[in-house]
Amino acid sequence: MDNIIDDELKEFIDNEINEENFIELIEKTSIVAWDGQVKERKIYEWLSNFTGEYLGDVNIEHKLALWLLLNFTYYTIKDVKKLCKEIFQQFLREELKEGKFEEGLSRNKKIEKILEDTCFVPLGNPSESGAMILYDFRTENKLGKKLFEVKQKKYRCLVLIDDVTISGSQAIDYLKDCTIQADKVYLLVFMASPTAIKNIKKNNKLKLIYSILLDSRTKCFSEDSFVFRGEKEEKIKILAMKMSEYYGKKIMITFSDAYMKNFPLGFNHDQQMLGFYYNTPDNTLPIFWCDENWISVFFRYNKIYGKGKVEFDDEQYI
Numbered sequence: 001m002d003n004i005i006d007d008e009l010k011e012f013i014d015n016e017i018n019e020e021n022f023i024e025l026i027e028k029t030s031i032v033a034w035d036g037q038v039k040e041r042k043i044y045e046w047l048s049n050f051t052g053e054y055l056g057d058v059n060i061e062h063k064l065a066l067w068l069l070l071n072f073t074y075y076t077i078k079d080v081k082k083l084c085k086e087i088f089q090q091f092l093r094e095e096l097k098e099g100k101f102e103e104g105l106s107r108n109k110k111i112e113k114i115l116e117d118t119c120f121v122p123l124g125n126p127s128e129s130g131a132m133i134l135y136d137f138r139t140e141n142k143l144g145k146k147l148f149e150v151k152q153k154k155y156r157c158l159v160l161i162d163d164v165t166i167s168g169s170q171a172i173d174y175l176k177d178c179t180i181q182a183d184k185v186y187l188l189v190f191m192a193s194p195t196a197i198k199n200i201k202k203n204n205k206l207k208l209i210y211s212i213l214l215d216s217r218t219k220c221f222s223e224d225s226f227v228f229r230g231e232k233e234e235k236i237k238i239l240a241m242k243m244s245e246y247y248g249k250k251i252m253i254t255f256s257d258a259y260m261k262n263f264p265l266g267f268n269h270d271q272q273m274l275g276f277y278y279n280t281p282d283n284t285l286p287i288f289w290c291d292e293n294w295i296s297v298f299f300r301y302n303k304i305y306g307k308g309k310v311e312f313d314d315e316q317y318i
Helices: 007-016 019-033 040-047 058-070 077-098 107-116 134-140 169-177 194-202 231-252
Strands: 073-075 118-122 154-161 181-192 206-213 274-276
Touching (some): 073 077, 077 181, 107 118, 169 206, 181 194
Parallel strands (some): 073 274, 118 154
16 A cells, blocks of 8 residues: 555545545436446446555545546447548548549539549458448448448558557558558548557558547646646546556456556556447556456457357257
8 A cells, every 4th residue: 555645635635526426427427428328336336446455545546536437538329420420521621632533523523533443441350440330430421332342453542440540550560461452541540649640651651531639638647638637636646547557457467368467557558538339449547448357337348369269058048
């Protein structure tokens, strides 16, 4: 236990964070913005993970956990569909600006020309997030199925679809082995980090389009985090970070995905505070999504490599 809570800070936390009020606020946020995914019972179940083991005060740990949860960003199916529309429109604007068209063509005819020689594919394999959002992308933008089927050896535009890019390496590596030829390759994502933007910019074969920038402000414990502002909140941030790191280490050390062992604050120490209706990224704080020796508040489907294992209850089919 770290004896790092002085009386002044404890008083500030007690005055600023009322557990009942925060739970009520989180419930209201869930109803209004999270499609009702987090109810009171689930909040209390999740809070039971924080036993006071680290800070020596279970009430303080609960209040810090609630502060973090209230600042979580959850993208519903409605939000995802909106993002699908935004990145597609950005792609069209780019092509309309750069494309060479016959004189006198209307904008709609130009768009038809663009789509005639474009193929949309998910980034990664068919079981990953790129494929998951492809249905929403296709239906929200009213695109035909043929645009998502590889029918030619070469296209004018190849468009890769994914939700988040943190390093840009997955898209860059994908192109090395890609058998689809194209004059232009786009990566369309909902969110991108400055690192990904920089790395993809260096690759003259790939153009990135994104809707949301994941910069230092979205990292929970960064200097300019949107979660903590002001001198007093800076002290809360240090406590919350140490608590998150302590429990993160505890749950990641036995986590089935060994690559997460050294990342108690999310993959690559990314400290994100976000999730989607279909999954939670591994660069989000594990205290939100881990479900091994821990009760999660948001779910994450971990990657199962190989063939996996399917088990049935025999009585289910009798």
